[in-house]
Amino acid sequence: MNYLDEWYQTLQAFKWKNALINDPHFRNLEAIRNEIAAFIPPDDFELSLTKSHDNWLLHILFDKQPNSIYLLNEVAELLRFYRNLPDKESLKLFQKNGKINYKGFNEKLFELQVNYLLRSGGLEPKIGQYYLLDGNKKEIDLLVHYHGQTYNIEVTKYYDVFTESLLGLATDIIGSLHLTTIKRTLTMDEIFSGYFAFKKRNEEVVRQNKNLFHKGVKDFIHGYRSVKENTILHPAKKETDDYVFLIEPVFSQNYERLYDGELGKYPGYIKFKIEANLQTNRYHANTYAATRTSVADGNKRLVSKIREKLRQHHKFEDGLLVIVIAIEEIFSSFSNNRAIPIRQRDVDKRAIHAEIRGKAAVVLLFKELKSDGVSYQKMTFGDRVAHQDIFEVIKKIYPNIRYLPEAS
Numbered sequence: 001m002n003y004l005d006e007w008y009q010t011l012q013a014f015k016w017k018n019a020l021i022n023d024p025h026f027r028n029l030e031a032i033r034n035e036i037a038a039f040i041p042p043d044d045f046e047l048s049l050t051k052s053h054d055n056w057l058l059h060i061l062f063d064k065q066p067n068s069i070y071l072l073n074e075v076a077e078l079l080r081f082y083r084n085l086p087d088k089e090s091l092k093l094f095q096k097n098g099k100i101n102y103k104g105f106n107e108k109l110f111e112l113q114v115n116y117l118l119r120s121g122g123l124e125p126k127i128g129q130y131y132l133l134d135g136n137k138k139e140i141d142l143l144v145h146y147h148g149q150t151y152n153i154e155v156t157k158y159y160d161v162f163t164e165s166l167l168g169l170a171t172d173i174i175g176s177l178h179l180t181t182i183k184r185t186l187t188m189d190e191i192f193s194g195y196f197a198f199k200k201r202n203e204e205v206v207r208q209n210k211n212l213f214h215k216g217v218k219d220f221i222h223g224y225r226s227v228k229e230n231t232i233l234h235p236a237k238k239e240t241d242d243y244v245f246l247i248e249p250v251f252s253q254n255y256e257r258l259y260d261g262e263l264g265k266y267p268g269y270i271k272f273k274i275e276a277n278l279q280t281n282r283y284h285a286n287t288y289a290a291t292r293t294s295v296a297d298g299n300k301r302l303v304s305k306i307r308e309k310l311r312q313h314h315k316f317e318d319g320l321l322v323i324v325i326a327i328e329e330i331f332s333s334f335s336n337n338r339a340i341p342i343r344q345r346d347v348d349k350r351a352i353h354a355e356i357r358g359k360a361a362v363v364l365l366f367k368e369l370k371s372d373g374v375s376y377q378k379m380t381f382g383d384r385v386a387h388q389d390i391f392e393v394i395k396k397i398y399p400n401i402r403y404l405p406e407a408s
Contacts, residue, residue, distance in 0.1 A: 150319025
């Protein structure tokens with residue numbers, strides 16, 4: 001059985017158990033599965049899934065959350081739209097050397113979504129277009145001609161990569177804790193707690209130190225099981241210029257008494273703990289991850305993303321630049337989209353207007369997966385005179401997408 005079939009059977013059982021046979025999203029469950037299966041080769045649904053696997057879709061299928069039906073409705077509709085695009089260049093969007101390129105699959109899917117939405121507004125975006133920059137071809141995500149004006153539509157996503165990396169490490173730690181309790185029967189003395197605190201918002205430091213946790217657990221347990229001269233050798237707190245790592249006996253109760261006070265000063269941290277019921281020989285592991293950031297920091301990073309795209313197309317002179325940015329929160333085992341980097345209410349409108357004045361328009365598309373569906377909100381920035389025509393189209397576009405089988 002592959003990931004797609006397992007997802008389908010899980011959601012099918014959920015549909016019947018909760019009497020969702022007539023729900024507009026669950027109604028087409030089999031058709032959605034078939035639509036996706038027609039696009040992705042069967043063998044690609046049977047690959048070994050690791051936490052760092054590039055295929056965002058496999059993570060969604062693997063997690064089997066009921067609200068994934070709302071995402072898969074979108075995916076099925078977009079893939080059908082993709083196969084029917086008149087522009088032959090569209091075939092290169094997801095392919096590499098004749099195979100589906102899963103690296104950046106989610107980003108390409110968003111590019112396709114913007115194409116879909118613009119077409120739903122009556123526009124006819126072209127893909128595979130370019131302009132010359134210092135004698136070299138500079139690719140354009142989507143090129144639109146409308147009311148005598150040319151628009152270069154640049155499509156991208158905005159992540160808080162530090163928070164995403166921290167959540168990834170927390171996921172890895174909780175998995176390791178569960179594996180530790182399964183592999184070993186721990187004594188009361190071997191039950192442990194600890195934390196991993198980072199001194200800078202540096203995602204590379206987070207990614208590079210996953211093995212430190214695994215080694216810390218191994219050394220901690222080994223300290224009890226290799227006692228010499230009645231001396232238990234616990235690993236000492238490890239501190240560098242980048243992080244602090246501690247693992248210690250849980251009976252110290254420092255997890256409850258001291259950690260929060262100690263960790264609040266760091267930009268990001270993860271605290272972890274194993275609890276045990278020795279009568280039932282059952283263990284419970286938990287982790288808690290937190291980042292300390294401000295609205296000002298979130299806006300600074302957002303403006304930096306916009307500035308990056310302005311530099312990328314600073315020599316485009318054949319029309320107007322429109323930057324479309326996805327800001328999403330879709331928690332899964334995938335390494336991105338798990339934490340929304342900034343809320344709509346917190347966006348610094350003045351800072352964005354000041355950055356893009358006379359250079360471009362910006363569209364922020366907020367997407368949040370909830371238990372009862374996908375929530376979309378959009379914000380537009382730019383010269384209301386120069387971009388009036390395209391803004392009028394964007395204003396009327398309804399962002400939600402749902403798969404509806406064609407009537408037979």
